[in-house]
Amino acid sequence: MVAPKQQERGAETVRCPICRADAVETMEEAKPLYSRVVHWLNSxxxxxxxxxxxxxxxxxxxxxxxxxxxxxxxxxxxxxxxxYAQDGRIVRTEVSGVAILHGLPKILFQGVTLHELGHVWLIVHDILDLPTWGEEGFCELLSYRYYQHLNTPEANYYASSIEKNPNSVYSDGFRRLHALTEKYGFPRLLTILNTTKQLPR
Known part of the structure; x- marks a missing residue:
């Protein structure tokens, strides 16, 4: 609970002063964090x-x-x-970018951005026929790996939230992709996805 005196006037959500101070509200705050996650993805x-x-x-x-x-x-x-579709079949998909809710704490902002950039990667590499659990599971896996990379109490909290997501498409998808990573290793999983456009069995 946030005390009434500490609440923001006209805000969409109620945030404590700590979350408010750590929030990503402007593009000036967002751009370096965005660059950081893109660099990590490249690595x-x-x-x-x-x-x-x-x-x-x-x-x-x-x-x-x-x-x-x-x-x-x-x-x-x-x-x-x-x-773009022709005769009921998807011909191609063009990505223009990602949109993220403003006001998220910095670490959560990075995790959400990573998730969306996972969708972008799949589209860019024409991996368009994954089941929904596979697509969302892959994107959740990216966020999870980044949170583990940061290894801070806040990042670990968000990693745990991915594991416990009540939406089974996301949580089951994550668990299945995590198991595939354990089996094949992450670099090989990427290679299989990129070459076959499907998840390995």
Missing amino acids: EGLTYNNLPLKLELCNRAKLAQLLHERHGSHSLGVTTSTT
Whole structure:
């Protein structure tokens, strides 16, 4: 609970002073964090073919509009893309960027951004036919690995939240992708995904 005197006037959510002080509210705050996660992804073997990606911070109303409600109202980010179809078949998907809810704590902002950049990587490499649990599980795995890389109490809390996500698409998907990583190793898992466009069995 946040004491009434400590609450922000007109805010979308109630945040304690500590979270408020650590929040990513502006693009000036977001850009270096965005660069940091892209650099980490590159070091993990994920490349984006020099695709220029736009980062956008938005409020809940704009985020819901971008989501078209397809992930429910609790999503914290979305990948913005355009899909082209012909005769009912997807011909190609073009990514324009990622949009992240403003006001997230810095570490959570990085984790959400990583998740969305996971979707971007799959699209850029034409990995478009994964089951929903596979796609979301892969993206959750990226965030989880980053939180483990940071290894701070806050990051470990968010990693634990991924493990305990009540949405089974995300939590089961994460567990299955984590098991594949244990079996094949992360670099080989990426190679298999990139070459076969499918998850290994």
